[in-house]
Amino acid sequence: FTKMSNVSLPPECLLKPMNFPHKVLMGPGPSNCPPRVLGASALPMLGPLHPEFTMIMDEVKAGIKYIFQTNNEWTVCVSGSGLAAMETACLNLLEPCDTALVGINGFWGERFADMVHRQGIDVKTIHRPTGEVFTLEEIEEALKKHKPTLLFLTHGESSGSTLQPLEGVGTLCHKYNCLLLVDSVAACGGVPMFMDKWEIDCLYIGAQKVLSAPPGASPISFSKRAKEKVKKRVSPIRSFNFDMNHLANYWACDGDVRRYHHTGPISCIYGIREGLAVLAEQGLEESWKKHKHCAELLYEGLEKIGLELLVKDKSIRNPCVTAVKVPDGVDWKAVIVYARKTYRVEIGAGLGALAGKVWRIGLMGYNCTPDNVRLVLRALEESLRMTRTAKL
Numbered sequence: 229f230t231k232m233s234n235v236s237l238p239p240e241c242l243l244k245p246m247n248f249p250h251k252v253l254m255g256p257g258p259s260n261c262p263p264r265v266l267g268a269s270a271l272p273m274l275g276p277l278h279p280e281f282t283m284i285m286d287e288v289k290a291g292i293k294y295i296f297q298t299n300n301e302w303t304v305c306v307s308g309s310g311l312a313a314m315e316t317a318c319l320n321l322l323e324p325c326d327t328a329l330v331g332i333n334g335f336w337g338e339r340f341a342d343m344v345h346r347q348g349i350d351v352k353t354i355h356r357p358t359g360e361v362f363t364l365e366e367i368e369e370a371l372k373k374h375k376p377t378l379l380f381l382t383h384g385e386s387s388g389s390t391l392q393p394l395e396g397v398g399t400l401c402h403k404y405n406c407l408l409l410v411d412s413v414a415a416c417g418g419v420p421m422f423m424d425k426w427e428i429d430c431l432y433i434g435a436q437k438v439l440s441a442p443p444g445a446s447p448i449s450f451s452k453r454a455k456e457k458v459k460k461r462v463s464p465i466r467s468f469n470f471d472m473n474h475l476a477n478y479w480a481c482d483g484d485v486r487r488y489h490h491t492g493p494i495s496c497i498y499g500i501r502e503g504l505a506v507l508a509e510q511g512l513e514e515s516w517k518k519h520k521h522c523a524e525l526l527y528e529g530l531e532k533i534g535l536e537l538l539v540k541d542k543s544i545r546n547p548c549v550t551a552v553k554v555p556d557g558v559d560w561k562a563v564i565v566y567a568r569k570t571y572r573v574e575i576g577a578g579l580g581a582l583a584g585k586v587w588r589i590g591l592m593g594y595n596c597t598p599d600n601v602r603l604v605l606r607a608l609e610e611s612l613r614m615t616r617t618a619k620l
């Protein structure tokens with residue numbers, strides 16, 4: 229290129245082919261996408277209101293209702309990653325007169341409490357160490373004490389690899405006039421979820437975990453109670469982008485004619501459609517069984533190579549993400565780098581308070597196979613051996 233005017237030269241890096249490594253993503257997400265999902269994501273563009281596209285949106289909505297086990301009218305995808313869905317829940321379900329009670333047993337509770345605080349809304353917290361979960365008694369005590377209008381719990385706390393039991397929590401919340409909001413980004417699809425039966429008022433996930441689709445659109449659903457709360461707000465929703473009244477219309481949940489709100493991530497929606505189809509073909513119960521089986525193979529293998537799991541109590545382990553303690557004297561980063569370089573396997577680092585203290589291994593959707601369990605175990609075992617030897 230010769231410089232002809234005052235326009236700067238194009239960046240040289242963009243004039244070369246994109247450098248793209250293939251990796252097996254065995255961290256806490258994203259998961260690898262199956263070819264079927266990648267193929268769908270590469271399909272030609274459609275307009276956000278084209279009937280062919282809105283039909284795909286309707287299919288996605290049906291798929292979300294299936295994996296959430298809900299009949300909620302207000303079931304949509306928010307444009308953005310799981311965090312955008314978390315923010316949608318926060319912005320729609322809370323207003324200045326409310327009080328949110330946030331269960332903090334890891335990174336994601338902390339994040340939600342921060343989000344609420346930024347809105348100038350009263351936030352109370354209950355705490356458990358990362359790697360532990362809340363009991364119904366603790367929750368009831370806090371509901372009585374703080375009289376919140378919303379309780380936030382993380383179903384699959386990916387920082388501590390716990391699975392919060394949810395049965396009974398919704399009924400308890402409703403007894404105290406409180407809504408229940410659940411983050412199941414790192415669990416739903418891989419473990420049982422019964423949104424309606426468990427009386428969950430708002431539930432969201434991401435696309436890139438068990439659905440094994442590209443991140444960019446995130447399923448979320450609101451119960452009748454949650455929808456009423458949004459409809460009866462005295463203050464406006466402080467976001468145009470995430471206003472559920474607009475999103476519900478665009479996703480044809482309000483019986484009205486669809487109106488343009490924004491251009492959604494069309495290709496991501498194609499991908500989610502296929503990710504949901506994979507789960508529908510497999511059947512939810514089969515998927516739950518597969519995740520449990522592979523997680524058990526992983527636990528067994530980790531113990532065999534002398535590694536300790538963070539969560540001792542088997543009944544509260546999230547099969548989708550497993551936190552493994554870094555043994556004393558081991559360079560956790562060197563292990564991750566060795567596994568990546570030698571096996572092209574991603575092993576996740578610790579997050580938040582557990583950074584440097586645990587590795588996190590994900591087994592979600594397309595990546596949840598016995599072969600991948602064996603691969604990650606082999607990579608981890610060799611990486612540990614080689615990095616220990618290198619230090620001697």
Ligand code: PMP
Pocket residue numbers: 256257309310311312314336382384385386411412413414434443
């Ligand atoms: N909640 C949980 C439990 C998560 O694990 C994650 C992602 N790791 C998120 C929320 C946020 O999702 P995203 O990264 O897609 O914004």
